[in-house]
Amino acid sequence: MTGGTGTRGATSHDAAAGDQDRQPDQAPRRGRPKTSFLSPGLILDTAMAVIESDGPDALTFRRLGADLGANHTAVLRHFGGKDELLLALAARLMEEALDDFAAAADWRETLRSLARRTRAACLAHPGVTVVVASRTSRRAAEFQGADIVIGALLEAGFEGREAASYYRTLVDTALALSIFEASVTMLDEQAREGDHLAWQREFLTASPQKYPHLAQVAQHLADIDAEDQFENAIGLFIDAVELRAERARVRDRYRP
Amino acid sequence: MTGGTGTRGATSHDAAAGDQDRQPDQAPRRGRPKTSFLSPGLILDTAMAVIESDGPDALTFRRLGADLGANHTAVLRHFGGKDELLLALAARLMEEALDDFAAAADWRETLRSLARRTRAACLAHPGVTVVVASRTSRRAAEFQGADIVIGALLEAGFEGREAASYYRTLVDTALALSIFEASVTMLDEQAREGDHLAWQREFLTASPQKYPHLAQVAQHLADIDAEDQFENAIGLFIDAVELRAERARVRDRYRP
DNA sequence: ACCTGAACACCGTTCAAGT
DNA sequence: ACCTGAACACCGTTCAAGT
Numbered sequence: 001m002t003g004g005t006g007t008r009g010a011t012s013h014d015a016a017a018g019d020q021d022r023q024p025d026q027a028p029r030r031g032r033p034k035t036s037f038l039s040p041g042l043i044l045d046t047a048m049a050v051i052e053s054d055g056p057d058a059l060t061f062r063r064l065g066a067d068l069g070a071n072h073t074a075v076l077r078h079f080g081g082k083d084e085l086l087l088a089l090a091a092r093l094m095e096e097a098l099d100d101f102a103a104a105a106d107w108r109e110t111l112r113s114l115a116r117r118t119r120a121a122c123l124a125h126p127g128v129t130v131v132v133a134s135r136t137s138r139r140a141a142e143f144q145g146a147d148i149v150i151g152a153l154l155e156a157g158f159e160g161r162e163a164a165s166y167y168r169t170l171v172d173t174a175l176a177l178s179i180f181e182a183s184v185t186m187l188d189e190q191a192r193e194g195d196h197l198a199w200q201r202e203f204l205t206a207s208p209q210k211y212p213h214l215a216q217v218a219q220h221l222a223d224i225d226a227e228d229q230f231e232n233a234i235g236l237f238i239d240a241v242e243l244r245a246e247r248a249r250v251r252d253r254y255r256p
Numbered sequence: 257m258t259g260g261t262g263t264r265g266a267t268s269h270d271a272a273a274g275d276q277d278r279q280p281d282q283a284p285r286r287g288r289p290k291t292s293f294l295s296p297g298l299i300l301d302t303a304m305a306v307i308e309s310d311g312p313d314a315l316t317f318r319r320l321g322a323d324l325g326a327n328h329t330a331v332l333r334h335f336g337g338k339d340e341l342l343l344a345l346a347a348r349l350m351e352e353a354l355d356d357f358a359a360a361a362d363w364r365e366t367l368r369s370l371a372r373r374t375r376a377a378c379l380a381h382p383g384v385t386v387v388v389a390s391r392t393s394r395r396a397a398e399f400q401g402a403d404i405v406i407g408a409l410l411e412a413g414f415e416g417r418e419a420a421s422y423y424r425t426l427v428d429t430a431l432a433l434s435i436f437e438a439s440v441t442m443l444d445e446q447a448r449e450g451d452h453l454a455w456q457r458e459f460l461t462a463s464p465q466k467y468p469h470l471a472q473v474a475q476h477l478a479d480i481d482a483e484d485q486f487e488n489a490i491g492l493f494i495d496a497v498e499l500r501a502e503r504a505r506v507r508d509r510y511r512p
Numbered sequence: 513a514c515c516t517g518a519a520c521a522c523c524g525t526t527c528a529a530g531t
Numbered sequence: 532a533c534c535t536g537a538a539c540a541c542c543g544t545t546c547a548a549g550t
Contacts, residue, residue, distance in 0.1 A: 229424060
């Protein structure tokens with residue numbers, strides 16, 4: 001029932017016994033560990049595993065303690081509270097998204113890459129994304145990523161103020177759309193059990209008299225692919241940015 | 257402490273006494289109300305008031321009961337559970353966004369209007385937006401709104417499949433950005449108490465050696481206005497859509 | 513038909529106590 | 532320094548009972 005995602009035993013007795021097969025180079029002074037076996041990293045790993053296997057509501061200190069083989073209050077020695085834990089999860093998600101992010105040969109491709117990485121990380125952990133959604137700010141997009149994207153926009157031909165503005169638009173849009181898609185994924189999954197997905201049928205049978213335009217395209221609405229849709233949004237963004245970049249370059253040519 | 261947002265007394269004793277000054281045309285059979293005094297509408301009003309005044313965490317059945325002058329389990333006679341209540345709150349938020357929504361003279365203005373309405377509703381109730389964020393699907397954009405927006409896109413010159421696709425892109429983007437902005441608002445408000453807003457200063461003092469591009473535009477990043485930013489994103493979307501609409505019209509001229 | 517009140521299983525957090 | 536175990540104030544939900 002507890003899943004068994006922990007790397008240690010499931011009870012505190014097992015945890016105590018574990019001291020005996022601890023690495024000798026760690027040199028525990030007597031038989032008690034002088035260094036803690038819990039660490040922020042291990043706790044975050046376990047938390048993500050719990051959410052992804054049993055859903056956002058399953059993340060409780062008691063469940064976390066059970067999977068870690070520790071008391072349910074032990075986590076509080078590493079995180080000030082649940083809110084702090086969630087903020088750390090949000091930061092980890094964005095770290096994963098931007099891991100090894102680097103500029104591409106083409107500035108358009110650099111922007112596209114950031115957006116795709118953001119989406120990939122959120123969809124890889126939709127449950128985590130939903131729990132931390134309200135604590136995810138663009139602060140998470142760290143300096144490293146910001147510098148690369150702004151570099152791409154400067155390369156495209158924008159001045160400082162515009163580069164800053166389009167940078168924020170891209171990051172916000174990519175992040176917001178990714179979180180939104182993850183939450184729709186989770187919601188649909190939950191609704192599939194009930195009959196809440198019936199609204200898709202309603203769309204197809206909407207009254208053509210009352211909603212003529214809707215009826216005209218209803219068949220196409222049903223089979224829209226989520227990934228195509230995301231690519232579509234990013235494509236629109238880049239097209240528009242490129243259009244304005246050309247104008248900016250022309251403008252600068254006459255006002256150098 | 258309980259706020260006093262209820263329209264009835266704060267205790268169940270007061271609620272019972274309230275029967276005596278009930279309207280006579282309601283004709284209560286004996287002294288007990290034959291019609292319930294709680295209604296889904298009243299409950300949702302109270303729930304929104306609670307969240308907006310004391311934050312998302314304040315929305316509990318016990319608090320709701322206190323403000324309504326009823327037992328803390330009475331709400332369960334109108335909503336199956338907390339999840340159902342949140343889904344209803346999400347639906348109400350979108351109803352508010354699309355209330356009296358109508359097509360404008362120009363199709364671009366119609367698209368802009370939908371986006372602005374979505375944002376306005378979310379920012380009018382940021383706390384509510386954050387609680388229901390994970391239960392807000394584009395299902396909420398009801399047939400009425402969908403028909404109008406799709407009509408605008410057909411008017412712009414798109415065929416069925418493209419109109420459907422751009423409709424979804426606009427609705428998803430506007431909704432996702434609005435939810436995101438609301439959650440950033442709530443997060444900043446909470447962080448202002450701590451010193452978590454320190455990252456803004458960090459941005460300004462980021463190493464120009466390690467992050468040259470970032471340093472170049474850091475001053476502009478600080479004073480970006482949120483509303484300008486949203487308008488910017490929608491403006492980019494409409495520019496790109498218009499660009500493609502022109503192409504679609506040219507294409508159709510040669511293949512009618 | 514609608515509401516009450518007690519009860520149940522659970523939650524995050526605190527704190528004195530252990531090693 | 533880190534963890535335990537009991538305790539506290541809360542939570543959503545169930546259910547028999549009232550009117």
